[in-house]
Amino acid sequence: MTRLLTMIRIGLLGCGTVGGGVVQLLRTNAASLEARMGAPFELVRVLVLDPSVVTLKELDRSCLTTDAERVIGDPSIDVVIEVMGGVDPTRDYVGRAIAAGKQVVTANKALLARHGAELLDRAHEHGVDMAFEAAVGGGIPIIRVVRDALAGDTISSLSGIVNGTSNYILSRMQADGMPFEAALKEAKEKGYAEANPTLDVGGGDAAHKLVVLAMLAFGARLDGVSILTEGIDAVEPVDHSFADRFGFVVKLLAIAKEHGKKLELRVHPTLVDKDAPLAGVHGVLNAIAIEGRALGPCFLSGRGAGAHPTAVSVVGDLVDVAIAKRNGTAGQRTRAIRLAKRELLPAEDIESRYYFRFSVFDRPGVLAKITGALGQRGVSIEQMVQQGRGSGDVPVDVVILTHESKEADVQAALDVIGKSDFVAKPPRMIRVHG
Numbered sequence: 001m002t003r004l005l006t007m008i009r010i011g012l013l014g015c016g017t018v019g020g021g022v023v024q025l026l027r028t029n030a031a032s033l034e035a036r037m038g039a040p041f042e043l044v045r046v047l048v049l050d051p052s053v054v055t056l057k058e059l060d061r062s063c064l065t066t067d068a069e070r071v072i073g074d075p076s077i078d079v080v081i082e083v084m085g086g087v088d089p090t091r092d093y094v095g096r097a098i099a100a101g102k103q104v105v106t107a108n109k110a111l112l113a114r115h116g117a118e119l120l121d122r123a124h125e126h127g128v129d130m131a132f133e134a135a136v137g138g139g140i141p142i143i144r145v146v147r148d149a150l151a152g153d154t155i156s157s158l159s160g161i162v163n164g165t166s167n168y169i170l171s172r173m174q175a176d177g178m179p180f181e182a183a184l185k186e187a188k189e190k191g192y193a194e195a196n197p198t199l200d201v202g203g204g205d206a207a208h209k210l211v212v213l214a215m216l217a218f219g220a221r222l223d224g225v226s227i228l229t230e231g232i233d234a235v236e237p238v239d240h241s242f243a244d245r246f247g248f249v250v251k252l253l254a255i256a257k258e259h260g261k262k263l264e265l266r267v268h269p270t271l272v273d274k275d276a277p278l279a280g281v282h283g284v285l286n287a288i289a290i291e292g293r294a295l296g297p298c299f300l301s302g303r304g305a306g307a308h309p310t311a312v313s314v315v316g317d318l319v320d321v322a323i324a325k326r327n328g329t330a331g332q333r334t335r336a337i338r339l340a341k342r343e344l345l346p347a348e349d350i351e352s353r354y355y356f357r358f359s360v361f362d363r364p365g366v367l368a369k370i371t372g373a374l375g376q377r378g379v380s381i382e383q384m385v386q387q388g389r390g391s392g393d394v395p396v397d398v399v400i401l402t403h404e405s406k407e408a409d410v411q412a413a414l415d416v417i418g419k420s421d422f423v424a425k426p427p428r429m430i431r432v433h434g
C-alpha cells in the first residue's frame with residue numbers, strides 16, 4: 001500500500017567519516033533541506049558496528065542499532081543511505097533495501113565498480129532509484145553532469161584526478177618535499193583515505209571511480225572488469241625532480257577514451273604538462289576534464305574527499321530521491337541509465353608518450369645499448385638526460401622521453417633493457433598525458 005509521504009524517514013548504514021558528515025549536515029541545514037524536499041525528515045536509525053565508539057554530538061543515540069534488519073527491514077524507512085564501504089555485506093544490504101522498495105543513496109565506488117550494473121538492474125526491477133553522486137569526485141557534482149547535463153552530447157574521452165589521498169600525497173611530496181609515509185599519515189588524519197589506504201595509493205580506488213564514470217559516460221556495463229591500474233607507491237622523489245626539469249608534474253590520472261566500439265580505461269601515475277589545467281589541481285582537490293563531441297572541453301574541479309564535501313553530495317542525492325518518492329516518480333531517473341556490454345582496448349594497444357628512468361652503471365656503450373633496444377622496437381626518443389656521473393658500483397640515472405609509441409613495443413624494449421647486466425634496478429616507466 002502506498003503511504004502518503006508527509007515525513008521522509010531515513011536510515012543510515014555506517015557512521016564513520018562520511019556518515020558523520022551526513023548527520024552534521026542534516027542537523028545544520030535541516031530547515032533548508034525540509035523546504036527543498038517539501039516535507040520534514042527524520043533520521044530514524046543508524047547502523048553501526050559498535051555504538052560505544054560513536055561520539056557524534058549531533059546524533060540522537062536512541063537511533064543507533066547493530067542490527068541491519070532494523071534499517072533494511074523497517075517498512076517505515078523511505079530512504080537508505082549506505083556509507084559503510086566495502087563490498088560485503090554491503091551488496092546484500094543495498095540489494096535488500098532496493099528489493100524492499102526503498103530509495104537508496106550510496107557513496108560506495110568499490111561496490112558500484114563490482115556490482116553497479118547488477119544493482120541498477122535491481123533498482124529498475126523494483127521501481128526505485130539508486131543515487132551515487134558521492135562515489136566519484138567527493139563534492140564535485142560530476143555524476144549529475146555526465147548523466148543529466150551532458151545528455152544532449154556524447155563523450156569521446158575524459159581524464160581526471162579522482163583520488164584525493166593520492167593527489168594530496170603527490171602535492172605534499174612535490175611542493176614540500178615531504179616523504180610519502182608522512183604525507184599518507186596526514187591524508188588519513190584528514191579523513192581522505194579509504195579504510196584500506198592501499199586502495200588509494202595503489203590506484204584501486206581511482207579505478208573503481210573510472211569504472212563508475214565510464215558506466216555513465218559510455219553506457220558501459222562493466223561490473224567487475226579489470227583495467228590497467230598502477231598506483232603512486234612506486235613514484236620516487238627523483239621522478240618528481242626529473243618531471244619538473246622536463247616541464248611536467250606527476251599526477252595519478254584516470255583516463256577513458258572511446259575507440260570505435262572499444263573503450264580504453266586506465267589508471268596510472270602520469271606526467272602532466274605544467275600548463276595543463278590538471279597540473280594545477282593540488283592537495284585534496286579532484287578534477288575531471290571531459291571532451292564532449294558537441295561541447296568540446298569541459299573542466300570540473302572541487303574537493304574530492306573528506307567528511308563534509310562528500311556529505312554534500314550524499315545529501316544532494318537524498319533530496320533528489322526524496323522528492324522523487326514524494327512526487328511518485330521514484331525509479332524514473334535510474335531507469336534512464338541504459339547499459340550495454342563494451343569491449344575494452346587491450347593494454348598492449350595503448351598509445352602514449354613515455355618517460356623512462358634507467359638506473360645504470362656508467363660504462364662506455366650503455367647509452368647505445370639502451371637506445372638500440374628502444375630503436376629495435378620502433379620506440380623513438382624525444383629527449384634524453386644523464387644526471388651526474390656514476391662510478392664503480394654506484395649507478396647513475398639516465399632519463400628518456402619518447403615520442404608517441406605503442407605499449408606493447410615499450411614493454412618489450414623495457415624487458416630487454418631490464419635484463420641487461422648494466423642495469424642496477426628495474427627500469428621506471430611513467431606514461432605522459434596528451
Ligand code: NDP
Nearest residue numbers: 014015016017018048049083084085107108195305306310
Ligand atoms: P569510515 O571507515 O570512516 O566509515 C565507515 C563506517 O561504517 C565505520 O564507522 C565502520 O565501522 C562502519 N561499518 C563498516 N562495516 C559495517 C557493518 N557491517 N555494519 C555496520 N557498520 C559498519 O569510511 P568513510 O566514511 O570514509 O567511507 C564510507 C564510504 O564512503 C566508503 O564506501 C568510501 O569509499 C566512501 N567515500 C568516502 C569518502 C571520504 O572522503 N572518506 C569520499 C567519497 C566516498 P568501524 O569503524 O567500526 O569499522
Ligand code: HSE
Nearest residue numbers: 163164165193194305
Ligand atoms: N579515499 C578517497 C580519496 C575518498 O582519497 O579520494 C574519496 O572517494
